[in-house]
Amino acid sequence: MEGWFWRVTQPASGEVVVALAGVNRDRRGRSWGTVGLAAHPGGLAACAAVPGAQADRDGTVHIGRALTAGPRTVDLDLGPRARLQLELEAPVGWPRRAFGGLGVAHVLPGLSQYWHPWLLRARAHGHAQAGGRRIDLDGAIVYAEKNWSNGGFPEAWWWGQAHGFDDPHACVAFAGGTVALGGLRGTATALVVAAGGRLHRVVGVGPRSPALRVGVDDRGWTLRGRTASGLVLDVEGHANGTAPHRLPIPVPAEGRNLQDAAAQHLAGHLRLTVRRRGRTVYAGTSVLAGLERGAGAPVRPR
Template structure:
């Protein structure tokens, strides 16, 4: 396994010290190998050697009003792992937009960007594209990802205060992602994956997508159109 290497802060960095935020994020497992199998109807899939990733989300109010997320392995070098998460976070009068990016470099360090002052990340997200650029004094990371909206699932998210689920996550499970990491301007790793998980979330956005598909806007399982 490749667990998160730092003891003091996780993926949300200093934001994890701010109490009562609506959302926190931590990619606690940046790589592992599976053993076992899955049975789907009459098919049995061998999962031995499959790559594994694990993260945790928590917060006072459930998911933000709007968010974006991505994660990929399946690069040419199996040690590489990329994850990002962003959205509108708030606690009382504090309200801001933050994106964090984490890259586990093959055989090297884990690089995290996303502190608004020291390592800001700019994210431009549409229904089908995710474009992120972040940097600090030492590192810079560029991510470009894409997947057609018709291939996405519309999946549920919880409303903790109401103890129920509602459609909220537009989820792609096999998008494309290209990543470039530079150290002091020199490219130290770049890679492409065709197995990127990509998400653009929001309750209004999910309802609009279900309406576009002619599905029940209260459904919590909107399958892909393709």
């Protein structure tokens, strides 16, 4: 499975649109795709399993007639009530470093899941059709990521992403869940924060890792990361009274989507605080945060 995810946030209007795509291969070696679109407000969540899917080395993805996407464009069509046409301008990608969102874990062969936030920010040009609404996305902020594995999604996972802070350049993204490497089993989480003109990444194994403590339950999502340079990154999120959108995940070997597996709040509340030696370097709040929990037992809070 190779999965792509785009999240478009329009702070001025409070609208959010997310698009997802997966290029999968079943147990017979046949390719097929997952395509989905969701929007807030309005509650739209549309998805389909589509025969025929291909991911090219130049970053272009083709899934039947439902989706064509590349580094600068997304064209999604699930019918007249679920469409997205998007161009990405002034992209700010991941820095040219040796490792991505998971740090050195990216070089480990056989890890059960990999994750990378390849686009931290871009300016949108385009629109979406969400049910009976046409959503103007010109000037909105775009975030994009990729995940991949040999077996699909983990047994349980937690995820979040936010723009819409008072600093338009600030970005938060995190992803975690159950992981396996050979005979080893456990949980791991990666947190990425862009604030104050700097990008910070913390990866922790287990919910009480010295580098990254994680708590996810019915009350919300909490993370506290400590960088090698001495920064403390605090992230606190909750649903903000919003109902989750129920999104699908692919079951690659079986050639089908598992419906409603991911409960994602498209307009949650997220508070970010960055401190150094007890002094606040940055503090901001977004009320358009994406916050998600997947199937399985959650991590208990610290």
